[in-house]
Amino acid sequence: QSDVVPQAPEDPLFGLMAAFRRDTDPNKVDLGIGAYRDDNAKPWVLPVVKRADETLRKDPNLNHEYLPIAGLAEFTSASQKLVLDADSPALKEKRATSLQTISGTGAVHLGALFLSKFYHPNTQRTVYFSDPTWPNHFQIFSNVGLPYKTYPYFSKKTKGLDFDGMVSSIESAEEGSIIVLHACAHNPTGVDPTQEQWKKIAEVIRAKKHFPFFDTAYQGFASGDLARDAWAIRYFIEEGFELCIAQSYAKNFGLYGERAGCFHFVTSPGSDAESTVSRVASQLAILQRSEISNPPAYGARIASLVLNDKELFAEWEANLKTMSGRIIEMRKALRSKLEELGTPGTWNHITDQIGMFSFTGLSEKQVLKLREDSHVYMTKNGRISMAGLNTHNVEYFAKAVDKAVKA
Ligand code: LMR
Numbered sequence: 578q579s580d581v582v583p584q585a586p587e588d589p590l591f592g593l594m595a596a597f598r599r600d601t602d603p604n605k606v607d608l609g610i611g612a613y614r615d616d617n618a619k620p621w622v623l624p625v626v627k628r629a630d631e632t633l634r635k636d637p638n639l640n641h642e643y644l645p646i647a648g649l650a651e652f653t654s655a656s657q658k659l660v661l662d663a664d665s666p667a668l669k670e671k672r673a674t675s676l677q678t679i680s681g682t683g684a685v686h687l688g689a690l691f692l693s694k695f696y697h698p699n700t701q702r703t704v705y706f707s708d709p710t711w712p713n714h715f716q717i718f719s720n721v722g723l724p725y726k727t728y729p730y731f732s733k734k735t736k737g738l739d740f741d742g743m744v745s746s747i748e749s750a751e752e753g754s755i756i757v758l759h760a761c762a763h764n765p766t767g768v769d770p771t772q773e774q775w776k777k778i779a780e781v782i783r784a785k786k787h788f789p790f791f792d793t794a795y796q797g798f799a800s801g802d803l804a805r806d807a808w809a810i811r812y813f814i815e816e817g818f819e820l821c822i823a824q825s826y827a828k829n830f831g832l833y834g835e836r837a838g839c840f841h842f843v844t845s846p847g848s849d850a851e852s853t854v855s856r857v858a859s860q861l862a863i864l865q866r867s868e869i870s871n872p873p874a875y876g877a878r879i880a881s882l883v884l885n886d887k888e889l890f891a892e893w894e895a896n897l898k899t900m901s902g903r904i905i906e907m908r909k910a911l912r913s914k915l916e917e918l919g920t921p922g923t924w925n926h927i928t929d930q931i932g933m934f935s936f937t938g939l940s941e942k943q944v945l946k947l948r949e950d951s952h953v954y955m956t957k958n959g960r961i962s963m964a965g966l967n968t969h970n971v972e973y974f975a976k977a978v979d980k981a982v983k984a
Pocket of ligand 1: 590609610611612711713764
């Protein structure tokens, strides 16, 4: 029977990580996976996470019991406040329900599974992703049986947002489609709509009765300001949309392997909102129980300690600024080195784009050449994780790009 199982391709991103590890060249540069690195290309444990970790380890009552199905209550409520704002009407009116998940991936999956079962169950709806998007979106939604399409997002010409293409595609999508939106620091392009553009996007989504699904994996990484990075989500909620949010703490807490995340369902205002939320929560609990039973505790405990303590929270904000600040410095350094070298093309997009990534505009051929000649690892679509650059390798990388572009 098992001979009917075809060989699947290796995951491109984790395959790239493995190839980088196998490379023995001393100058190799890892610009693949979106994980923060310090100026010595080493993983950075946030000082605030270290503090919370030490506090946790000293707790004589710490045990390894199961969490509830919906996860650690102090964590999910703090997560709601972080993304929605403590004063959100959705919280005051009890219009939100939240479950702790296996990081952002688990949150996207739980939401996708829920929608596949309960969102117009008799007339299958299409999910729309930005082109390009985080590649995992495609398989997470298709694994639960939802068909997908894409809307234009990135303009190759301007290396910025193709706003008209995006809006007209969402406008012409079948009524009631599910529209996946990156809340901030779009992965892979580093290009976000402006607040005015978000307003127009919301207008079109409302006119077509679409269902917005926000993926927020970079709150604090885009502008360095947590509230500003949640602006789009908060705006949609103010506008009364029913929506889903998948929230990850991998990047902004550096809790990659701890898999701390949260899924939120927010319903529209109205007299039946509390009853809707209660019914939705009951179904989500069954889905969660059958999928993972209950979420892992450790990362959520760390994040919860920080999110619920004023002093630790302020320290976390400072740590976020350290990460986003270093990335901004690297953007400036890379752009100016490429411009100094006279590398053909324009490079202003390197500093215009925000968040963890830059979508360089390099072709697949150039990407492969960079890997072969210079031991630089980046995804084939030309995305680089800015955090992989540092004061020791940015010049080496710029020269390698220059060589590949001029070849
Ligand atoms: C990335 O895009 O590099 C990250 O989100 C890591 C992942 O899980 O794909």
